[in-house]
Amino acid sequence: MSDYIIENIQEFVDGLLPSLNLELVELQYRQEGEGWVLRLFIDGPDGIGIDQCTKVSREISFFLDVEDLIPHAFNLEVSSPGLERPLRKMADFKRFVGKKARVKLRHPMDGQKVFIGLIGDSDEHGFELLFEDGTQNRFLLDQIRKARLTL
Numbered sequence: 001m002s003d004y005i006i007e008n009i010q011e012f013v014d015g016l017l018p019s020l021n022l023e024l025v026e027l028q029y030r031q032e033g034e035g036w037v038l039r040l041f042i043d044g045p046d047g048i049g050i051d052q053c054t055k056v057s058r059e060i061s062f063f064l065d066v067e068d069l070i071p072h073a074f075n076l077e078v079s080s081p082g083l084e085r086p087l088r089k090m091a092d093f094k095r096f097v098g099k100k101a102r103v104k105l106r107h108p109m110d111g112q113k114v115f116i117g118l119i120g121d122s123d124e125h126g127f128e129l130l131f132e133d134g135t136q137n138r139f140l141l142d143q144i145r146k147a148r149l150t151l
Helices: 002-020 050-067 090-095
Strands: 023-032 035-043 074-079 100-109 112-122 126-130 136-140 144-149
Touching: 002 023, 002 035, 002 050, 035 050, 050 074, 090 112, 090 126, 100 136, 112 136
Parallel strands: 035 074
Antiparallel strands: 023 035, 100 112, 100 144, 112 126, 126 136
């Protein structure tokens, strides 16, 4: 049931956000504590503000009221992904060139799974991470378990 809900919301959001010059970073629908939460993390080229979150929240609420997808009470949260934003697509790495990132690999590389450095050049397959000691490594997107901007 929750896969059906997520797929329908995802489809709606994929149509809505580009028209607002925004992107979906993450969509969560899960039970937390004693209730259900539908959480959307959105971002834009210049970051995100309360007005954008409010507008998206209203649009999602209207959509959910009309479609009646969720048969029980839930909380809707729309917010920014924050300063330590997840990086999931190659477009994310291209957008944040020069920013500091923490990358966790699926399998160790030279005995190490976690790397922290500045995002360097990228293409459709992978990106470079530049380290403080002046060295760099190239990573392919399919090697990455988790990546996020870091402070």
